[in-house]
Amino acid sequence: MRAEDGDDALETLFLPFIDGTLAWPSDGALFLRARDGWPLHQRAWPGLRCEQSFRPAADALERSGLSLAEEDETSRVPLVLVLPPRQRDESRALFARAIARCAPSGRVVACVPNNEGAKSAEADLARIAGPVGNLSKNKCRVFWTAPLEGPADADLAAQWAQADAPRPIADGRFVSRPGVFAWDRIDAASRLLADHLPHDLEGHAADLGAGYGYLSTELLARCPGIRAVDLYEAERRALDLARVNLAPFAERVALQFHWHDVTRGIDGRFDVIVCNPPFHAQGRGDRPDIGRRFIAVAAQALKPGGRLWLVANRHLPYEAELDAHFGNVRTVAQEGGFKIVDAMKSREGRTA
Known part of the structure; x- marks a missing residue:
């Protein structure tokens, strides 16, 4: 889906890497709740792997030639991208898992439309990861952590990791x-x-x-x-x-x-x-x-x-x-x- 067709969040998520604010790591990245769109194909993103539990979106990623990761994988990567869902418990659990998947000195980068709770989502990530940077465009907010050595609040991260448990x-x-x-x-x-x-x-x-x-x-x-x-x-x-x-x-x-x-x-x-x-x-x-x-x-x-x-x-x-x-x-x-x-x-x- 192209951004002009309604996926401004996907375009804005990659903006810090396009404008040079953040560097794309050479050792690859994991994209949680990934979905396909032209921002994924505007340039090469070496080592990108995508995770998606919704079958139509997963099928679209595969048809575009993107690599899919399984949800139960535990390997750690230097960059985790996130498009958080609207449901807040699920979103918090996803942030906790994103931090857990970060390699030492890795970052989490997320994007949320303004009308879907962007400021609240940014505040949630900051609560367990520490200070975050941000920029706004396309009526969306993209925000990212500093290089991480684990969660800033380990107890809260552990609590949120179970927020969407059965x-x-x-x-x-x-x-x-x-x-x-x-x-x-x-x-x-x-x-x-x-x-x-x-x-x-x-x-x-x-x-x-x-x-x-x-x-x-x-x-x-x-x-x-x-x-x-x-x-x-x-x-x-x-x-x-x-x-x-x-x-x-x-x-x-x-x-x-x-x-x-x-x-x-x-x-x-x-x-x-x-x-x-x-x-x-x-x-x-x-x-x-x-x-x-x-x-x-x-x-x-x-x-x-x-x-x-x-x-x-x-x-x-x-x-x-x-x-x-x-x-x-x-x-x-x-x-x-x-x-x-x-x-x-x-x-x-x-x-x-």
């Missing part, structure tokens, strides 16, 4: 963590869909955009005829939680977990698909095209006579896509600003 929610029914969708509660739309699932659903099911596994768990609890579930989730941090939350069903049904961007299509032939499709990407604006693509992918993946059970905000324009791909579509409920749809694929297997 923890029980919903009276202990699920494990979740800050930063994943609806991380500290059961999402109201997903709950409404679960409450309307018929008990006679059976066969091989898929959960598209599974999150931490709530819908799959409810599907298995309510529908004894389901014998297998494939969970597809683009955020790896959420998928890891789903593995934990679905573990009690592992002896009863076959479970598969896919770190996957559903919009690129899925393999398999399913009897049932449940779905609360995302309608935002990594920005704030509505993206109904994502939900429409989920519907098209579901139609391709269902067997003739298979059923899609979907929940969406009532205002999202999915009806034309549903009618184009399914032989029988009915709105089961409209409640609390949401709509529940049951769509059956025609026996002839027609899809647009």
Whole structure:
């Protein structure tokens, strides 16, 4: 994504290296929550490795020829770049991990848009790393530490390192963590869909955009005829939680977990698909095209006579896509600003 298309933070992050304020190290760098864009290709960045848990962004980095690092790597590097997330506990944990990955005399450099809490994020980094430098451009703030020999406040850094750790929610029914969708509660739309699932659903099911596994768990609890579930989730941090939350069903049904961007299509032939499709990407604006693509992918993946059970905000324009791909579509409920749809694929297997 080019900066003029809305990624000013990525451009501003690299500005201190372009204008000579900071030197790029010869021994390489690690970019946490990296995303692709023209600033990564405006010149050579020797030794740059990128870490990204969101599959569409990771795929884009790989397609650009950039090297990906695994989240559990522990090697230390002289420079760690960070694009902190909006969720503050998750952001603080990322700062703590960035400092831990710094080699002696290494730096952490981060950038946040002004309207997403840039000053607060800069203050957070300074609390555990000591004084920081900064500059502002493109309505963003880029800020960096002095050469580090570990955290300035080791106790606080250790505390923040656990700020986004998995923890029980919903009276202990699920494990979740800050930063994943609806991380500290059961999402109201997903709950409404679960409450309307018929008990006679059976066969091989898929959960598209599974999150931490709530819908799959409810599907298995309510529908004894389901014998297998494939969970597809683009955020790896959420998928890891789903593995934990679905573990009690592992002896009863076959479970598969896919770190996957559903919009690129899925393999398999399913009897049932449940779905609360995302309608935002990594920005704030509505993206109904994502939900429409989920519907098209579901139609391709269902067997003739298979059923899609979907929940969406009532205002999202999915009806034309549903009618184009399914032989029988009915709105089961409209409640609390949401709509529940049951769509059956025609026996002839027609899809647009």
